[in-house]
Amino acid sequence: MGGDLGPAVTVPAIARALLLYPSLSVRAFICGDISAHLAAAGLQQHPRLTLIQAQCTVGMDERPSSALRTKRDSSMGEAVKDVAEGRSQACISAGNTGALMALSRHFLKTLxxxxxxxxxxxxxxxxxxxxxxxxxxxxxxxxxxxxxxxxxxxxxxxxxxxxxxxxxxxxxxxxxxxxxxxxxxxxxxxxxxxxxxxxxxxxxxxxxxxxxxxxxxxxxxxxxxxxxxxxxxxxxxxxxxxxxxxxxxxxxxxxxxxxxxxxxxxxxxxxxxxxxxxSLVGLRGIVVKSHGNAGIDAFFNALEQALHSAERKxxxxxxxxxxxxxxxxx
Amino acid sequence: MGGDLGPAVTVPAIARALLLYPSLSVRAFICGDISAHLAAAGLQQHPRLTLIQAQCTVGMDERPSSALRTKRDSSMGEAVKDVAEGRSQACISAGNTGALMALSRHFLKTLxxxxxxxxxxxxxxxxxxxxxxxxxxxxxxxxxxxxxxxxxxxxxxxxxxxxxxxxxxxxxxxxxxxxxxxxxxxxxxxxxxxxxxxxxxxxxxxxxxxxxxxxxxxxxxxxxxxxxxxxxxxxxxxxxxxxxxxxxxxxxxxxxxxxxxxxxxxxxxxxxxxxxxxSLVGLRGIVVKSHGNAGIDAFFNALEQALHSAERKxxxxxxxxxxxxxxxxx
Structure with a gap:
């Protein structure tokens, strides 16, 4: 959901990554209805894409301390928790950097x-x-x-x-x-x-x-x-x-x-x-931060970086x- | 004397400044024989150029504290002192920045x-x-x-x-x-x-x-x-x-x-x-630092900047x- 353009950028980038990497599975944490974006990218029924509804999203201007207190069940928080609990090997977000760092430290802990x-x-x-x-x-x-x-x-x-x-x-x-x-x-x-x-x-x-x-x-x-x-x-x-x-x-x-x-x-x-x-390094898991104003190509690069980091542990x-x-x- | 090229740069730049600014007088603090550079720039006998021999020069790698202790009578030290004692309105150097700051603080004091x-x-x-x-x-x-x-x-x-x-x-x-x-x-x-x-x-x-x-x-x-x-x-x-x-x-x-x-x-x-x-600001006098690898044009710019700063007090x-x-x- 993160970044200046949200699913308009992230969904087409995910579609490209799923096409190029046959062994990749994506678990996308969303909040609300993104079916129009999925349809536009041809992703309505993809076998390697799982959609998970979160309770809320983190605002771009929210303070890290407030996100940590009140937004653990946001799309961002759930995505990080997914890595912490071993269901995903890497998390990518284009959202609020400070909140991502705070939630990552909370759920993943430092090495x-x-x-x-x-x-x-x-x-x-x-x-x-x-x-x-x-x-x-x-x-x-x-x-x-x-x-x-x-x-x-x-x-x-x-x-x-x-x-x-x-x-x-x-x-x-x-x-x-x-x-x-x-x-x-x-x-x-x-x-x-x-x-x-x-x-x-x-x-x-x-x-x-x-x-x-x-x-x-x-x-x-x-x-x-x-x-x-x-x-x-x-x-x-x-x-x-x-x-x-x-x-x-x-x-x-x-x-x-x-x-x-x-x-x-x-x-x-x-x-x-x-x-x-x-990359947010020093954590017990992989978290990649995309620039908030990333376009489709740029968000795809961030996805690839997360993938390489996961492959190379x-x-x-x-x-x-x-x-x-x-x-x-x- | 300062900068990577010394008088090969500073002398021609001074010649240009003397030509362009008829009310400008230059007091150049030198160490050793620079007559070849003066001759090349047509400055052997200029009425508005005074040459003053100093005891030594400050090396580009010298520590500020050491320059302050042992190089007060260097070309750089004498030039700063000339401003402090009211004989010049501004000092320009392409030499060691730390030494120039230390000598300027010593001779000029802060405002x-x-x-x-x-x-x-x-x-x-x-x-x-x-x-x-x-x-x-x-x-x-x-x-x-x-x-x-x-x-x-x-x-x-x-x-x-x-x-x-x-x-x-x-x-x-x-x-x-x-x-x-x-x-x-x-x-x-x-x-x-x-x-x-x-x-x-x-x-x-x-x-x-x-x-x-x-x-x-x-x-x-x-x-x-x-x-x-x-x-x-x-x-x-x-x-x-x-x-x-x-x-x-x-x-x-x-x-x-x-x-x-x-x-x-x-x-x-x-x-x-x-x-x-x-410009070194906060001092009771004008000191301009030229880049060490400045060419003639660049050193001339530094001279002009000192001149403008002096005119505008x-x-x-x-x-x-x-x-x-x-x-x-x-």
Whole structure:
């Protein structure tokens, strides 16, 4: 039900996923009548689609604490509970991020050794690479131990999902020198240097997020969220400026029309918004958050990400990585 | 002497500024022999250029504390002292930012009511507007009172330098709702709401930095520095992707060659690096920091910015704005 467009986006995306993945079963938690959407997508009677009616939905502006208190039986709450109770292997939602995190922590609990779950997403980088960045907004302030746990989870995710042997892990900082940055980041660097199972490569600055110098970039949720949204903003700004620049002359307008497909393709890679699907990691189960304004393609990407995470047993990978660093320590 | 290229950049930029501004006098603090650069720029015997030999220079990697202890008689230290002692109206440096801040605090002192100076720069926004963003890296952690002081200084700067009547001031945050963000940002919002002389417009997210929703955006130095450098990184990444996309076919290469001037013009606007010249505000004097890798055009921009700040008496504007908010409070 979640997201700006609800079933108008999620139902066609589910139809495509069921078509492309013959072993996939979908349990869709709905609230109210979505039969028109199902009919439009040809999903009235699909053998691998189960519809489950929930009591209510969570509003996009609802506070996480209020959702946790009053909306456990919402479509979102029931979907998370379905994973917690073993009926589903992964949950995908385009709804309220804070509520999804609160309900996920409540029903799924965190993995042993993890204090706070994080939101992680793959950002684009040069040469077609991807870089996992976390936290993207679950934790506005993080101590060094929390940043360290994020590094372990990010490394496990790049290893498990992306198949990278020893993922390069960096801390986002405001300078590359040892003396730069705040206390939390500097202490996290010390912790990471002492962890043989983590391939820590040092500090990275904002301009190197996209240059493939690391596979995992760790920062607190405030910095990560601002960074992610700044990328979105500057990509849109770049496009708007290009449009204006081409629009100033007839020759420019002709050229602008000709280069449209090239620029569109680049924008699709550069705008992190297009890389839809952020994972809530550190939980005893898989939860993927789709962008609220995701279209059908983007929500389908989030579905695929949940599927891959389930196939590769992401929470097991993270749990085992945490076990290893704990053994390292003692 | 500062910056990656030193006098090879600064001397030609000074030559251009002396030519364009007949009332400008330049006092250049050098160390060693720069006569070849002066000759190349036709500046051997200029009536409005004074050369002053300093004992040493500050290295780009030197720690601020060490520069403050051992490099007060460097070209950078002497230039700042020249402002403090009233012989110059503004200082421009392309050198080590931390050292410049430390020496500026030492020689110039902060304005009454200001605890910590900030680094502020104008970022591009839609419709040819500019937005002043601070702090960009001088203070890695800021309490709410410091953020509040940044807001007052940024507002005074947009008013004094840009001539905006009641500059719209926003706090950078990870959500637009009241409940979002960390404690410092939320408390700073309360302080700003209670300051009638500040036109506070609320929270702004990363994707709205460039949409002209505010004239001043306030954040701590860690977030600001990462944001600025992320903009630089994504602009370069966008360009690299465009180049790759055009390079894939003959038609693409022809088109790419044709659109080059359009894209170059846009890149020059989008990349904050091109908007050279960051002001150190909150001091009893004008200090402008040029990017270390600035070229001649960029360093000239920094010179112009110092000149405008001096003409418009920026420190007086900030001091009077602080006086007003202090009166507001009592």
């Amino acid at each position: 042993p050794g993890i204090d706070r779950p994080a939101i992680v997403s793959a950002m684009p980088a040069v040469n077609g690479k991807r870089v996992y960045m976390l936290d993207l907004g679950a934790n506005v302030a993080c101590d060094s131990e929390t940043l360290y746990q994020f590094a372990v989870m990010g490394s496990a995710m790049a290893h498990t999902v992306e198949g990278i042997d020893r993922p390069r892990v960096a801390l986002l900082n405001i300078g590359e020198e040892e003396v730069k940055g705040n206390d939390q980041v500097r202490h996290a660097a010390n912790l990471l240097q002492d962890a043989p199972s983590i391939h820590y490569v040092g500090y990275l600055e904002g301009h190197d997020i996209f240059t493939n110098k690391a596979d995992v970039i760790v920062c607190d949720g405030f910095v990560g969220n601002v960074t992610l949204k700044t990328c979105e903003g500057i990509a849109q700004f770049f496009l708007a400026q290009l449009r204006e620049s081409f629009g100033n002359s007839l020759w420019g307008r002709v050229l602008g029309w000709l280069v449209r497909p090239f620029i569109k393709a680049v924008y699709a890679r550069v705008n992190p918004d297009q890389y839809n699907g952020a 992401l929470p097991d990978g993270i749990e085992s990585a945490i076990g290893t660093v704990l053994l390292d320590k003692h | 009454p009511g200001i605890d910590r100076p900030a680094i502020v720069s104008a970022m591009p926004a839609v419709n040819g507007k500019r937005v002043y963003m601070l702090d960009l890296g001088a203070n890695v952690a800021c309490d709410s009172e410091t953020l509040y002081q940044f807001a007052v200084m940024g507002s005074a700067m947009a008013h004094t330098v840009e001539g905006i009547d009641r500059p719209r001031v926003a706090l950078l945050n990870i959500g637009e709702e009241e409940v979002k963000g960390n404690d410092q940002v939320r408390h700073a919002a309360n302080l700003l709401q209670d300051a009638p002389s500040i036109h506070y417009v609320g929270y702004l997210e990363g994707h709205d930095i460039f949409t002209n929703k505010a004239d001043v955006i306030v954040c701590d130095g860690f977030v600001g520095n990462v944001t600025l450098k992320t903009c630089e990184g994504i602009a370069q990444f966008f360009l690299a992707q465009l180049r790759e996309s055009f390079g894939n076919s003959l038609w693409g290469r022809v088109l790419g060659w044709l659109v080059r001037p359009f894209i170059k013009a846009v890149y020059a606007r989008v990349n904050p690096d091109q908007y050279n010249g960051a 920026l420190p007086d504007g900030i001091e009077s704005a602080i006086g007003t908010v202090l009166l507001d409070k009592h």
